[in-house]
Amino acid sequence: MPKKLLTLMPEFQMIQDPELRDKTVQVWRKAMEKGSWSVEDLEGMPFTLLIENTSVSLIQHTRAVTLCSIRIGDVLLEKYKDYLSLNRDILLSGALLHDVGKLFEYKREDGNFVKSREGELLRHPISGAAFASQFDLPEEVLHIIAAHSKEGDGARKTVEAVIVNHADFVNFESLKI
Numbered sequence: 179m180p181k182k183l184l185t186l187m188p189e190f191q192m193i194q195d196p197e198l199r200d201k202t203v204q205v206w207r208k209a210m211e212k213g214s215w216s217v218e219d220l221e222g223m224p225f226t227l228l229i230e231n232t233s234v235s236l237i238q239h240t241r242a243v244t245l246c247s248i249r250i251g252d253v254l255l256e257k258y259k260d261y262l263s264l265n266r267d268i269l270l271s272g273a274l275l276h277d278v279g280k281l282f283e284y285k286r287e288d289g290n291f292v293k294s295r296e297g298e299l300l301r302h303p304i305s306g307a308a309f310a311s312q313f314d315l316p317e318e319v320l321h322i323i324a325a326h327s328k329e330g331d332g333a334r335k336t337v338e339a340v341i342v343n344h345a346d347f348v349n350f351e352s353l354k355i
């Protein structure tokens with residue numbers, strides 16, 4: 179399965195630190211196991227239930243958010259290098275994992291993806307950060323997961339978390355119009 183997952187999301191390979199890369203893949207792999215989702219399920223899983231019948235998958239969304247995040251990060255590094263610093267690997271890992279909690283937020287009912295009981299009780303930034311915390315990831319990565327979406331609004335965030343939070347909204351709001 180890891181190989182299929184890497185084919186599905188080649189952005190994992192952009193993480194330079196092999197340990198962080200492996201841990202990031204492992205979180206996805208174990209989350210798939212916990213949610214009993216196959217790679218094929220993931221391909222058909224919508225990125226949101228808030229846009230009715232969207233055909234944009236969670237994988238497409240995660241890849242787009244990751245690429246937007248790294249490009250924003252690179253522009254900031256290029257233009258503001260005297261004013262800020264950021265860690266590209268942390269940014270990539272956090273972006274790739276920001277929505278992993280959606281694997282627990284959804285369930286399948288009559289062939290449709292609907293909100294699970296867990297999803298009603300714990301939104302994906304919370305369940306995703308809690309799940310990922312079992313894998314000895316840097317706290318900066320857990321912070322990105324926990325502080326994306328509205329959970330992070332108004333909260334103090336690292337530069338990497340600000341980027342993923344906004345990249346996520348850009349990728350959501352643009353498709354909602």
Ligand SMILES: [Fe+2]
Pocket residue numbers: 239243276277346
């Ligand atoms: Fe997202």
